Structures are given as structure tokens and as C-alpha cells.
Amino acid sequence: MPELPEVETVRDGLARHVLGHQVTGVEVFREYSVRRHEGGPHDFSARLSGRVMRGWARRGKFLWCEFDEPGEVLVAHLGMSGQLLIKEAQDAEPRHPHVRVRLWTHTADGREGVVDFVDQRTFGYLALSPTVATADARPGGRGSERAVVPSLAEHIARDLLDPVLAVGSVQWEALLDRCVGSKVAVKRLLLDQSVMSGVGNIYADEGLWRARIHGESAANAVTRTAWRRLLTHLGEVMGEALVQGGTSFDDLYVNVNGQSGYFDRSLNVYGREGEPCRRCATPIRRSAFMNRSSFWCPRCQRKRSLRTG
Numbered sequence: 001m002p003e004l005p006e007v008e009t010v011r012d013g014l015a016r017h018v019l020g021h022q023v024t025g026v027e028v029f030r031e032y033s034v035r036r037h038e039g040g041p042h043d044f045s046a047r048l049s050g051r052v053m054r055g056w057a058r059r060g061k062f063l064w065c066e067f068d069e070p071g072e073v074l075v076a077h078l079g080m081s082g083q084l085l086i087k088e089a090q091d092a093e094p095r096h097p098h099v100r101v102r103l104w105t106h107t108a109d110g111r112e113g114v115v116d117f118v119d120q121r122t123f124g125y126l127a128l129s130p131t132v133a134t135a136d137a138r139p140g141g142r143g144s145e146r147a148v149v150p151s152l153a154e155h156i157a158r159d160l161l162d163p164v165l166a167v168g169s170v171q172w173e174a175l176l177d178r179c180v181g182s183k184v185a186v187k188r189l190l191l192d193q194s195v196m197s198g199v200g201n202i203y204a205d206e207g208l209w210r211a212r213i214h215g216e217s218a219a220n221a222v223t224r225t226a227w228r229r230l231l232t233h234l235g236e237v238m239g240e241a242l243v244q245g246g247t248s249f250d251d252l253y254v255n256v257n258g259q260s261g262y263f264d265r266s267l268n269v270y271g272r273e274g275e276p277c278r279r280c281a282t283p284i285r286r287s288a289f290m291n292r293s294s295f296w297c298p299r300c301q302r303k304r305s306l307r308t309g
Helices: 004-017 040-048 170-180 186-190 201-211 224-243
Strands: 022-028 055-059 062-066 072-077 082-088 099-106 112-119 125-133 148-150 285-289 292-296
Touching: 004 055, 004 062, 004 082, 004 224, 022 040, 040 125, 072 082, 170 224, 186 201, 201 224, 201 292
Parallel strands: none
Antiparallel strands: 022 099, 055 062, 062 072, 072 125, 082 112, 099 112, 125 148, 285 292
């Protein structure tokens, strides 16, 4: 599944390559891929055609395109295997077998291209969504200057790469308050999109290892100082992954030009069961977690019980 650095890589590519492009036509090849659009595929195509892409923003794993007209944006969620690929018009055929939606675009200087939404497993979607004002009157996400978010994404919190959630900010301290006061397990809290968005299984394990915290520790058994260290490490590991284009284990994640990320070569614990910890040489362990796997070092990451006092 694409995680936050992968989605941010896609957002950055779209912002650099299709900003100012006008959508001249829309083809929906699989209706299920626009299921979150209330008007259906024909309405989706009609309302999107003619719009000019003025900005690409992101909160967590939600992407959206802003237009000149306020009040509505194009939302893209990549789901498990979604890709947004940019091509020149002459390279549009033969079409990828898993293209679900195609946007034909036109630039001011006369160039024609396509943006293909490719999604093998079809958990992702595109939809036009109304916007709502942000609760803190700050920009809705990375890449946007507008204090709005799509209604489809209003339920999720800001992410650790959001400039509004900078270290030491009011929002940062409020997040620390919430983490220190929670009784749930640390890793479960990290993956709660209503607390902080965009942290997925891979980067949660990597951040926990760097901070020397066991993911099954109770959140309120971890000190504020340790929580600050953990959130800082999470931001760092995702920032490093972003520089390398994200993490790719197969061809289901690529950026807008079809290139894979390489951060998997820098992983310290994820996927390394039985291999020596790069800090203490103790074999890395794997345990079941929410239908997934957690990877951790039994020596570096000690489990902390619920604080009672």
C-alpha cells in the first residue's frame, strides 16, 4: 500500500508536471473507481471536463486537485495499488490493462497529454468533492494555501509532513497532549488517522525502532519526552523516504513517471525478521498486529505497561 511519502511523491510530481493543464476529456473505464462521486460516472466526466488544474494538495494519503472555482476539488485516494501516471498523448496507447480512469489534458502552449488512474486492486477512487473549512483556519494540507479540505477527508487529522504541524507549534503540542493521555497501544495510536494521518505500518515500525519504543507499550506509559522523540523520528524517517521516492516492494507503487522508490534498501526493522538489529545485533522479531506484521528488536524496544499513578 502506498504510504505517506509515496503519496507525497505523487503529489509533488503532479504539481510539477500538470499544473495549469486543462482537462479536455474524461474516460471512465471502471465505474467502481468513481464510486465516491455522488453523481455517477457521467456526471463526474461532465463536471470535470473544462476545469484547469491550479494546485495539488495532500493530507495524509488523500490527494486533491484545486481549480479556479472554489468550493469543489478532485479527490484521489490511491487505496492499495493506485497510481497516477502522466503521459504525452502520443504515448497513451496501448492503454495499461488496469487504467480505470483517464483524463485528457491540454496546456496553454498546445501540448496534449493524459493522466491515467491505474489501480489493479480497485480499492482506490477518484471523486469530485465539496470542500469544508479547516477547524484551525490554516491551509488544509501540504501544497495548498486554502483553508479548506475535501469533505471526503475532513475526518482525518494532519500529518507529520504538514507545515502546520511543525515541531514546537501549537498543533504539535496538542498532538503530544493527546498521545500522552491515551491508554491504547502506541502503534495502534500511530495508525489512528483521526489522531495523525499518513503513518502506515512500515514507517511506524521504523520510527518505533529509532525511538527505542515497543509498539505494544501503553501510550500513557511513554513519557512526553519519549513521545516527542518518537514523533520527531517518524517525521525524519518519512522525510528521508520522501527524498528517495518512497518504499517499493513490487511494481504496484511508482511515481507519476513510472519510477519506483528505493527507501526499502534503508529499512532497519521492517521485513527483517531473524536478521541482526543494526544497533545491538539481536535478531529482529515479527509479531502479528491488526492483520499485518510488526517488526521490532526485543533488546532495544522494551514493552512498557500502563501507568497507574
